[in-house]
Amino acid sequence: MNPQRGAPLPAGPGLLLGREHDLSRLTELLHSGCWLITLRGPGGIGKTALALHLAQWVQMMYDHVQFVDLSALRDPGEVLKSIALALSLPAHGADPGRLIREFAAQQRTLLIVDNFEHLLPAAVHLCELHSGDGTLQIVVTSRTALRLHDEHEHPVEPLALPGSAVQAACSPAVQLFVQRVQASRPSFQLGADNTPEVIRLCEILEGVPLALELAAARLRSYALPDLLVQLEHSLGGLHADFRDRPERLRSLRAAVQWSYDLLGGDDRDIFECCALFEGGFTPAGLTAVWGSQDALDRIEMLLDQSFVQRLDTPETRWKILQPLRELAAEHLAHNPLAQTWRDRHARYFLGMIEEAIRKWSQGDIDHRASYLPHYPNIRAGMVWVIQQGQADLAYRYLCTIGFFWMSFGLTDQDSLLTDQVLALPAPEDRQMLLRALQVSTYSLNATGQLQVAEVRLQEMLTICQELDDQDATAMTSLALAEVELATGRADQAWERVEQVLREEPERMVGGCQTPRGRMNRPISRLAAARCLLELGRHEEALNYATLARQYYREVSNHVFELLTQNLMGQLMLHLNRRAEAMTLLLACLHEAARQGFRSVAGAVLSWSLTLLAADVQDWRTLVQFAAFVNDPCLEQSQSVSDLQLRRDLAQARQVLGEDSYLEAWAAGTRLLLPDAVELAEQLVQHLSVPAQRPDARPALTPREWEVLALVAQGHPDRKVARLLGISPGTASKHVSNLLGKLGLRNRVELARWAIEHAPPDAPGSAETSGQPRS
DSSP states (O other): OOOBTTTTSOSOOOOOOSOHHHHHHHHHHHHTTOOEEEEEOOTTSSHHHHHHHHHHHHGGGOSEEEEEEOTTOOOGGGHHHHHHHHTTOOOTTSOHHHHHHHHHHHSOEEEEEEOOGGGGGGHHHHGGGOOSSSSEEEEEEESSOOOOTTOEEEEOOOOOOOSSSTTGGGOHHHHHHHHHHHHHOTTOOOOTTTHHHHHHHHHHTTTOHHHHHHHHHHTTTSOHHHHHHHGGGHHHHOBOOOTTSOGGGSBHHHHHHHHHTTSOHHHHHHHHHHTTSSSOBOHHHHHHHHTSTHHHHHHHHHHHTTSSEEOSSSSOOEEOOHHHHHHHHHHHTTOTTHHHHHHHHHHHHHHHHHHHHHHHHTTOOOOGGGGGGGHHHHHHHHHHHHHTTOHHHHHHHHHHHHHHHHHHTOTTTTHHHHHHHHTSOOOSOHHHHHHHHHHHHHHHHHTTOHHHHHHHHHHHHHHHHHHTOHHHHHHHHHHHHHHHHHTTOHHHHHHHHHHHHHTTGGGOBTTBOOHHHHHHHHHHHHHHHHHHHHTTOHHHHHHHHHHHHHHHHHTTOHHHHHHHHHHHHHHHHHTTOHHHHHHHHHHHHHHHHHHTOHHHHHHIIIIIIHHHHHHTTOHHHHHHHHHHHOOTTTTTOOSHHHHHHHHHHHHHHHHHOHHHHHHHHHHHHTOOHHHHHHHHHHHHHHHHSOOOOTTOOOOOOHHHHHHHHHHHTTOOHHHHHHHHTOOHHHHHHHHHHHHHHHTOOSHHHHHHHHHHHOOTTSTTOHHHHOOOOO
């Protein structure tokens, strides 16, 4: 035997980022004797890089490892000959399959066969190489499965995206982008000021490695914010002249066009139909838009060829990666069926939410959060019918979409859609008009247009009287009370709410509440609690809030049940029941974040947890909470809660100073929801830590003293890690553990504690290290 381990491989690939699990799984497959593995995925996903890493990783298992690039080959009948030539075998005039088998019989061989997708008829010839003795194993990279009986498919997925700003540095997608930027701009660093933009870029490009590398190359010419604007059309903007790469990998358009050109005409139609969907879509949605069950057979081909991916969700959901979708959308614009598909798409998603609300109003469980993944398609359907001037459908959309806007904090960003609908001819159905106007008042309140909202609500009262609809009158009166509270008229609002409460028996039919009356019952109790909070009658307010939460639970309105729970926590703070309040508020915040109810999370942070932060004079946290929510109504509102927050922010500005205040505000605007939740947990944890005796000294390990000393000298975690010879993650974990042990909130307090408490003989202290205490 003449071992040639590794010699035939191309130049070694770069660092492996986010593929550790893939590498482990593939190694297991090879160890188990699997003879054919297909790394399947769309162009630019990193199949070749993973295959080369695998080859390097398992090289010692083989006598010979050979890389064979088939990208330039066009004749499927030449595949085995190309492999034989790569192995330096005399393939001319001989049977290449026999020569390869004889070669592998003499030395255990691993073949890495790259770019097989355009040569699929040759897949059956690979079976000729399988002798059954385990001396030859093949790893193929392809955008399409080979569909062989013994084939083991391994889908190559996009790189993982960060779940929060805190986790950004650990995200493989972010790491790849930063690494490639630093290759041309060494001064570039991931920091608090650019982390949100980097996260956004990775989300737009969906963690596709080629797209991230091309985007990094564009930072030679463009600033990051300008690049983000260009990425609205990533196909045209992402390209780079990598001389060591084939043409198809020098631009995002070339990479996806290579895949598109492999599709037949029928497959292109279904691919373009799929491009209608924003984000993920279900089999039922695709069938409805395509118009027949035939779509489910056709999409199998797209799944096989990596044009469509199945998401890891409990229900079957598919999606197209954004670069492929953008290309398909370009072709869709010229498809004669495009308008028909768009009309079906809009009607399908309108029907979906109307049915959901109908079931909920009849007592079904509130599954609102399960519809959040559909929201991009729901919104797209609404935009389409508005653009087409389909007034009836547009008003139906507006009547139902408020179900989502208030829950998920979308009212502010989508408020313009309300004006566009109301500019269309009004429906003849006055109840529909009434519901549409009601949703419009949500938008007006959310954007601080309180006077306009009050005028519109008065118009709605007139319509209610015309229709003799007592339940609608009560609901509109309660909405007017909310506006009166926000404009500082608490007494007037309470009188209005009291009247609604008094008239409740009169709105019953046969001694029973109507379905809408059942909905009004918790709304009126919540309005009463808010009025009484404004009037300083906290015990009475808490009683009403407790009733409101019970009633919201009975009608399965989970969003307002949580909003009422937040109000209860706020009232408990006013009643000095801090421990109960913290438990209630933190549970509310966690559930809101889990369900995606951003409006609820914002209420907990801005109205309740800011009270806690002010109570303990944690001004920086208070400012960050307010900045994260960034309520446009804050400056106009005259409610007690908003007035209190404005006073607390003014005091925070005075205590922190202008520069520190603005820095804290900027940090708050960069938070993602998981970061805000973590900040809230830190605040509550700090309040829960019992005060330590002045003479008590916590037991720290020698390593913790070393970390503490370096933090006191002002070193960031990355430099602490380098100085101590540990990983940045370990350094960060040490810092977090120290904050917890010492009951401190941030690095500034940690450094101050170290300077004041570190004993002279502590490892890494200023006295033992020779470093000044500064």
